[in-house]
Amino acid sequence: MSQQSIPLSSERANTRDERGSNPSPPPVPAFAGGALIGMLGGLIGLGGAEFRLPLLIGPFRFRALEAVILNKAMSLVVVASALPFRAATVPFSAIATNWPIILNLLAGSLVGAWFGAGWATRLSSRTLYRVLAVLLVLIAVALLFGHGSTAASALLSGPWLIVAGVIAGFAIGVVASLMGVAGGELLIPTLVLLFGADIKLAGSLSLAVSLPTMIVGFTRYSRDNAFATVAQNKVFVAVMAVGSIVGAFIGGHLLGLVPEQVLLPILALILVVSSVKVWRHG
Known part of the structure; x- marks a missing residue:
């Protein structure tokens, strides 16, 4: 019995060490990084949180769970600002x-967000890095093949549409919580292809679904000790979130300046390269 308990205790101690807090980065790089990520997202009409996550893990050197929680905090601010804009x-x-x-999507996404955040807090740091790496590749694929989707009408109807909406919402809620993102790259194609929504309307509907979904995920994260990183880095979070909003505003005004046929493969490649680096962190 004692031989088994010692490695287990050691493993838990190592997990706590891996998730220890780093000194909060200085404001100027935080604002510049947020603005750059916001602009990248704004160029394609999204928030850019998927690009912010590798930045938090890489140059800013946050542990996986800390990066996800901080990304979630900033995503909340950006989405709350984007809806009235x-x-x-x-x-x-x-x-x-x-x-x-x-409501159809929320019926699944709220549950998915709660479970996704719970799973993230229970995974070892190594496993979480690798899960994030795989999800970054998934987002890259969604960006390449789902962005700019068009549909004349809903893919399904009646009860089948409701069931499909709940399942899709659950999956998106899990991914959004695990990565600390709004999930627009997945929500917008779902709204367009599954429900037949206009692309502009889909952008706003995705925000309306994302906001309560992120609040649920954020609430679940607040029950974990790692949530203290938000208070420890509150200035960093505020500055980078403002930078993201400014960048998204600039990127939105530059929307269409770079052809999507050129921009989307570049952004997808950035996500794939980032996923490799995040995997190696594990």
Whole structure:
């Protein structure tokens, strides 16, 4: 019995050490990094949190779970800001009219977000790095083949559409919580292809689904000791979030300046290269 308990205790101690906090990075690099990531996301009409995660793990040297939680905190700020910004293009009345779609996806995504955050806090640091690496490749594929999707009508109807919406929402909620992202790269193609939503409307509907989904995931993370990293790095979080909003605003105004046929493969390649580096962290 004692021979088994010693390695187990040692493993848990190592896990705590791996997730220890680093000194908070200085504000200027935080703002610059956030602005760059925001601009990349803004160029394709997204928040860019998927690109921010490798930046947190790499140059800013946060542990995997800390990076996910900090990314989630910043994603909350960015999404909460983006929803009213889009009101000029897609009014709140148009979003409210589509409440059945929002509720359908939320029925799965809220549960998925809770479970995803719970799994992230229980995984060893090594395993979490590798899960994140695989998910970055998944997002790269979704970016290449799902962005700019069009559909004339809903793919399914009746009860089958509801079931498919709940399943898709659950999967997206899990991925969003595990990565600390809003999940727009997955939500927008789902809204367009599964529900037949217009691409502009889908962008706003995805934010309406993302916000409560992220709040649930964030709430689940708050029950873990690693959540203390938010308070320890509150200035960093605030500065980088502001940088992300500014960058997204700039990127949004540059939308269409670089052809998507050129931009999307480059961004997908960045995610794949980042996934390799994150995997090696494990």
